[in-house]
Amino acid sequence: MTEGFLQEQRTLEGDLNSENSHQNSVDFLMNWFRKRSIFVLAYGTGCGAIEMPPTFTSRYDAERLGIRGAATPRQADVIIVSGYCSYKTLRRIIRTYEQMSNPKYVLALGSCTVNGGMYWDSYNTIKKLEDYMPVDMYVNGCMPRPESILEGFIQLQKDIGNGKASSWQKYEENYEFYRKNQEAVLGEKVAPSYEADWYLYDGGL
Amino acid sequence: MENKHITIFHGPQHPGITGNMSVELDLIGETIQKATTHVGYLHRGFEKLVERRTVIQAFTIVCRICVPEPDPNEANFAMAVEELADLEVTPRAKYIRTMVLELSRLAAQFLWIGGQSGSIGLYAVGQWAIADRDLILDLFEELTGARVYHMYIYPGGVRRDLPDGFLGRVSKLLTYMKKRLKDYDDIFINNASFKARAIGVGVISQEEAIKNGYVGQVLRGCGIKADVRKDAPYLVYDELEFEVPTQTAGDVYARALVRRDEMNQSIHILEQLIEKIPDGEVMIKMPTHRKLKLKKDDTWVKIESARGEFAYYMAGDGTENIRRMQVRGPSLVHAFTLLEKLLVGAELSDVALIMNSLGICPPEIER
Amino acid sequence: MQTNMFTQIKNQFATNDIIIKRKDLYKVEVAKERLFDLIKFIGNHYDYKTLNAITCTDWIEDGHFAITYMLTTLDRTSTFMVQTLINREDAHINSLVDDFAQSEIMERDLAEMYGIDFIGNKNLIELSLENWVHTPPLRREFDTLEFVNKHLTFREGRDDNIDTKKEAKRLRAIKKAEKEALKKAKEEAKAKEENQDGK
Numbered sequence: 001m002t003e004g005f006l007q008e009q010r011t012l013e014g015d016l017n018s019e020n021s022h023q024n025s026v027d028f029l030m031n032w033f034r035k036r037s038i039f040v041l042a043y044g045t046g047c048g049a050i051e052m053p054p055t056f057t058s059r060y061d062a063e064r065l066g067i068r069g070a071a072t073p074r075q076a077d078v079i080i081v082s083g084y085c086s087y088k089t090l091r092r093i094i095r096t097y098e099q100m101s102n103p104k105y106v107l108a109l110g111s112c113t114v115n116g117g118m119y120w121d122s123y124n125t126i127k128k129l130e131d132y133m134p135v136d137m138y139v140n141g142c143m144p145r146p147e148s149i150l151e152g153f154i155q156l157q158k159d160i161g162n163g164k165a166s167s168w169q170k171y172e173e174n175y176e177f178y179r180k181n182q183e184a185v186l187g188e189k190v191a192p193s194y195e196a197d198w199y200l201y202d203g204g205l
Numbered sequence: 206m207e208n209k210h211i212t213i214f215h216g217p218q219h220p221g222i223t224g225n226m227s228v229e230l231d232l233i234g235e236t237i238q239k240a241t242t243h244v245g246y247l248h249r250g251f252e253k254l255v256e257r258r259t260v261i262q263a264f265t266i267v268c269r270i271c272v273p274e275p276d277p278n279e280a281n282f283a284m285a286v287e288e289l290a291d292l293e294v295t296p297r298a299k300y301i302r303t304m305v306l307e308l309s310r311l312a313a314q315f316l317w318i319g320g321q322s323g324s325i326g327l328y329a330v331g332q333w334a335i336a337d338r339d340l341i342l343d344l345f346e347e348l349t350g351a352r353v354y355h356m357y358i359y360p361g362g363v364r365r366d367l368p369d370g371f372l373g374r375v376s377k378l379l380t381y382m383k384k385r386l387k388d389y390d391d392i393f394i395n396n397a398s399f400k401a402r403a404i405g406v407g408v409i410s411q412e413e414a415i416k417n418g419y420v421g422q423v424l425r426g427c428g429i430k431a432d433v434r435k436d437a438p439y440l441v442y443d444e445l446e447f448e449v450p451t452q453t454a455g456d457v458y459a460r461a462l463v464r465r466d467e468m469n470q471s472i473h474i475l476e477q478l479i480e481k482i483p484d485g486e487v488m489i490k491m492p493t494h495r496k497l498k499l500k501k502d503d504t505w506v507k508i509e510s511a512r513g514e515f516a517y518y519m520a521g522d523g524t525e526n527i528r529r530m531q532v533r534g535p536s537l538v539h540a541f542t543l544l545e546k547l548l549v550g551a552e553l554s555d556v557a558l559i560m561n562s563l564g565i566c567p568p569e570i571e572r
Numbered sequence: 573m574q575t576n577m578f579t580q581i582k583n584q585f586a587t588n589d590i591i592i593k594r595k596d597l598y599k600v601e602v603a604k605e606r607l608f609d610l611i612k613f614i615g616n617h618y619d620y621k622t623l624n625a626i627t628c629t630d631w632i633e634d635g636h637f638a639i640t641y642m643l644t645t646l647d648r649t650s651t652f653m654v655q656t657l658i659n660r661e662d663a664h665i666n667s668l669v670d671d672f673a674q675s676e677i678m679e680r681d682l683a684e685m686y687g688i689d690f691i692g693n694k695n696l697i698e699l700s701l702e703n704w705v706h707t708p709p710l711r712r713e714f715d716t717l718e719f720v721n722k723h724l725t726f727r728e729g730r731d732d733n734i735d736t737k738k739e740a741k742r743l744r745a746i747k748k749a750e751k752e753a754l755k756k757a758k759e760e761a762k763a764k765e766e767n768q769d770g771k
Contacts, residue, residue, distance in 0.1 A: 042220040046247065047568075049225075050272050050353055053319065054342075057335045071220050088702045089225065089246045092217050115727045118266055121257065121717045122250045123709060124701070128727050143353050185724070187703060248700035252685075253709055253716050288593075415646065418622050418674045436648040437596045503629070505597060505642060505653060518627045518640070529629040541677040571700040 023163045034077075034103065035160040036066045038153070041076035041100070045093060046083025048109040051143045060146040067153060073099040078156075081133075084112035084125045090132060091186055097133060102168045105136045105160070107152060114138060131181045134167035209233050217246055221324055221557035224272075226567040228544070228560075232553065240548035242540050244571045251572040252530055259525045260286055260360060261494040268354050270532055271569045273316050276309040277510040278532075279358040284439065284506045285519040285530075286360040289499040296441075297485040298362035303440045304375075304478050305348075305357065306508070311382070311471050312341045313511035314464055317564065321461065322393055324557035325402050330393045337385060340378060347371065360497075362488035372479050379472050386468060394465055403458040407547050407559045410455065417542055420535045421513020423563065426460040428453040433509040444481070447474050457562040467511075498525050510535065512564035534569030574598075577618055585610050599653040604665060607656045611641065611668075619645045620652050623668070626678040628686055632712040635660055637686065641668075658688075667692035685710040 023031070044052065056062050056069060070076040073096045081093060097106070108129055111117045116127035129135060136159065139152035159165040171178060182190050216227040225246045231239040251270055255263045267282045268275040280302060287294065315338035322330035342352045347368060349355040357364050393399060409419070411427045424431040432449045434442040450466035452459035491497065499521025507516035513535030522528040540563075547559055578590045585606045591599045602610050614620040620643040629638045636657040643652045658665055667690040668675040677699075679690040684699050687708040698704065707714045 041218070043218040045217075045225055047269060047272050053316075053331075053335045054339055058332045059336045059339050069220070073218070084249065086246060086248050088248070089217070091702075092246070096218055118269075119249050119254070120726075121720055122254055123714075123716045123719045124248050124250050127720075127724050131725070145352065245698075245700035245702065250709060250716065253714075257716070415622065416672075418624055418672070431648055433648075437651075503599075503640070503653075504593060505651060516625065516642075518625065518642075520629050529627075531625070531627045533625040533627075537677060538674045542674050 027163060031161050031163055035157040038065075038067045038157070039070035039075060039077045040067060041073055041079045041096070042069050042071055043079065043093075043096065045081055045085065045089055046110070046112070048080070048082025048143055051146060051149065052080070052082065055146040055149045060150065062150060062153065065150070065153060065157070073097075074101065076100055077103070078105045078107055080107045080109055081113055081129060081135075082109040084110075084117060084119050085129065086124045087126070087186060090126060090182075091190065094133065094182060094190060103166075104168050105156060105165055106133055106167055107156060108135045108138050109144060109149065109152075111140055111142050114140065117142065126185065132178060132185070134170045134178075136165045136167045210238075215556050223320060223557075223560050223565050224567040226540070226565070226570075228548070228556065230548070230553070230556070235553045237548050237551050237553065237556075240545050242544055244540065244567050246571075247568045248571045251532070255527050255530045258527070259494050260497050260499075260527070263527060263530075264359060265356060268356055269568075270572055271510075271515075271534060271566060272353075273566055274309055274313040274511055275354055276306055276358065277508045277515045279356070280306060280440075281506055281508050281515060281517040282519075282530075283358050283360045284508075285504055285517050286499065288504045288506065289502060289519060289521045290360070290497060291500075292361055292489065292491070294362055295486050295489060296483050298487045299440050300478060300482045301363050301367065301487065302358055303442070303445075304475065304482075305345075305355070305363075306440075307471050307475050307478070308341055308344065308375075310511045311468060312338050312345075314468050314471075315341070317464060317511070317561070318389065318393065321558075321561045322399075324561050325399060327393065327396065327399070330389070333389070333392075337382070340381075344371075344375065344378065347374075359488075361491045362486070364488070366487050372482070375475065376479055379475055382472060386465075390465070394461065399461075400458060402555075402558065403461065403562075404454075404456060406457045406551070406555055407562060408454070408456045409543070409547070414455075418538050419513075419543060420538075421564065422460045422463050423513070423539065423543070425449065425451045425463045427455040433507055433514050437507070439506075439508065445474055445477050457558060460562050495525055498523060499527065503529075512536070512566065513539075515569075532569060532572050534566070536563075536565045536567070537570050539563045540565045540567070540570055577614075581610065581613070584613070596650050597653070598650070599655065601655045601657075604656050604658055607641075607654065608666065608668075610654060611643065611671075614643065614652060614654075619647075620650075621646055622648075623672040623675060624651070626675060626682060628682050628688070630660075630686070630710065630712045632660070637663055637688065639665065639682075639688075663687065664689040664691055666690070669693050684708065687711065 054060055056067070079093070079097055079100065085093060097104070112119060112125070113129040113135070116125065119125045120127065126132065137152050137156045139148055141148055156165060179190070211232045212229065213232065214227050214229055215222065217225050227243045229241045229243060230237050251266065254266060264282065268279050270278050315334045319331040319334040322328070322334070345355060346352050348371065349357040409423060409427055411429065414424050414427050415429065420431070428451055430449045430451055433439070435449055447470045450463050450470065452462050501521060501523045503518065503520035505516060505518050507514055515535060516533040518529070518531040518533070519527065520529040543563065544560070544565065548556065551559065581587060581590060581600060585602055587600050587602045593599060622644045624642040624644050627640050631638060637660060638655055638657055640653050640655045643654065644650070663686070665688065667679055669692060676693060676695055679693050680696055680699050682688055683690055683696045684701060685708055690696065706719070709716070
């Protein structure tokens with residue numbers, strides 16, 4: 001492998017005529033637009049959050065691929081689950097994921113999302129993220145280098161262009177399966193309740 | 206007027222928070238009446254995992270306790286195991302360990318610049334700081350093989366010797382850094398908007414700082430010359446000459462000035478280390494991992510990290526497993542006792558500013 | 573000066589000898605009832621005014637917890653470890669929140685992880701865990717691998733939870749059985765050949 005960026009230059013573009021493209025032209029055009037503009041939610045859920053600033057700033061520059069940060073889940077496309085998930089974080093991640101609007105994608109960063117990683121015997125982390133949330137792309141490593149994260153994003157862009165990245169539909173169709181797994185681990189109340197609504201104090205509106 | 210009080214979460218998903226933790230705020234308008242810190246989103250149970258492992262198995266997970274600055278963890282673990290197993294390290298290994306710790310301190314201070322400038326909206330400074338920190342991570346990759354989690358400082362020495370020409374590359378980087386830090390003075394430290402936001406915010410008094418056990422730049426910003434490298438020297442710090450910078454105002458701007466001076470002192474220490482490093486072996490002959498037994502005794506070791514005093518308590522029981530390892534990071538007292546007191550009466554937009562200035566890092570609070 | 577301090581502590585509080593671990597680290601073990609008087613004594617007379625940490629070790633084979641308080645002087649050059657032993661069942665001890673404000677968070681951490689009751693601390697709510705109903709995790713009788721195998725599942729295709737010693741023994745027994753079967757077959761073939769030759 002040559003040093004520096006591991007990809008060859010042409011794969012940065014993502015071909016217009018990709019294989020397995022069984023879509024009509026409207027879907028094809030919508031996916032072509034979507035993959036060129038990806039907003040990543042600003043949420044550092046674990047160890048992997050330390051390699052995200054180098055990826056998104058000037059040295060490795062993810063913005064040339066159309067990737068930038070978004071502050072709220074209502075405006076984001078991708079949620080990056082960067083590393084292990086403790087039970088407390090899993091509640092918040094599920095709630096945030098359900099607040100995002102379709103189409104939305106999940107990128108699982110690090111080896112801890114695959115099979116527990118090096119916390120495989122810990123009593124407070126989950127071992128397999130796919131039981132609780134649908135995942136579009138895994139990026140291995142501990143930590144993955146910024147070049148690996150960019151390769152993951154390019155592969156995700158290819159999948160979006162093909163129409164293969166459709167995890168939000170999988171979540172809606174198999175909602176009972178995911179909900180059963182979430183409740184087995186987190187108890188009845190999966191997400192924290194909406195108790196900080198200020199207009200419910202003092203007698204309401 | 207009804208509906209005056211609001212409770213919001215400056216929560217785990219927020220662009221202005223230093224890690225995965227949350228602060229629950231009671232507000233009237235934009236002034237904070239009460240603040241409660243919530244941690245536990247990153248709890249992995251390190252202290253339980255280590256009890257099932259031998260020393261070489263625990264060494265691989267210990268560096269992941271503090272994510273922005275992993276090397277003080279490895280150094281503390283190595284020093285504690287060496288005290289409990291009666292091992293003596295060679296001088297060249299001590300110099301290399303000191304060099305790794307000082308480079309890690311410089312990288313952590315650059316990460317602080319990125320976070321502090323992002324909290325007031327100077328995003329250009331963050332881009333510069335993260336890019337300059339990457340040059341230090343390139344040196345780490347050449348020396349240890351990894352950018353962030355090095356796993357290099359092992360009980361008994363360091364894992365391999367310096368590559369050829371490494372010291373020359375470090376000197377070149379230090380020359381570049383000395384020139385570059387003057388640009389940071391112009392764009393960040395002497396910036397009129399930073400001064401307007403930071404002076405007079407988050408003031409801490411001296412008596413309270415000493416009594417409540419605060420550490421690091423919080424003490425140095427109030428005028429106390431507190432530094433573990435001078436008070437209880439470890440490794441080779443008693444052979445090097447450097448100063449401990451202090452300021453008297455005790456606010457966010459004073460702590461920023463202290464950190465900026467510490468970066469100069471780190472460069473000065475590194476230049477001395479490059480000249481003085483002796484020759485020799487870097488690793489002593491160690492027993493195999495099932496035969497490395499720890500005495501039935503306990504010890505307390507501490508190190509000065511970029512954010513304050515970092516300490517480990519370790520107890521052994523005569524076998525090859527570790528009986529108890531407790532991590533006392535610098536942010537434990539800052540995130541609860543100090544933050545909940547400082548935020549009362551502050552504005553909502555100052556929360557990110559104060560949290561970055563105290564250097565709160567959640568993974569070492571809840572391990 | 574320090575031998576003076578050591579003899580004073582030993583006479584007044586009926587402790588063992590004070591251990592000097594390093595130039596800047598001393599340790600003493602004292603009974604639970606005299607613990608707070610000792611902390612006040614070294615704070616007022618010898619400047620150990622800052623509380624740095626409170627830790628706890630579980631000695632299940634001896635039936636007690638060992639709680640240690642780390643106190644540092646005002647010029648931060650010397651640290652004193654003050655240790656006491658408390659019972660494992662119904663563990664309780666007085667709290668230090670009136671003297672040191674930072675002990676509130678340290679005691680909260682230990683109360684959650686070991687189940688110790690600190691009398692006087694009103695804020696002993698959960699810190700790192702959420703809605704935890706099993707035994708406190710850092711006690712030695714809580715087996716973390718058994719907990720994981722009971723409540724969570726791994727990805728298929730990875731047989732990491734097998735005991736390697738048992739597996740190695742099983743494979744060795746299979747190899748040995750194969751070798752013996754081969755040997756037996758060779759002997760039988762040889763015996764058959766001799767029989768044929770003999771004939």
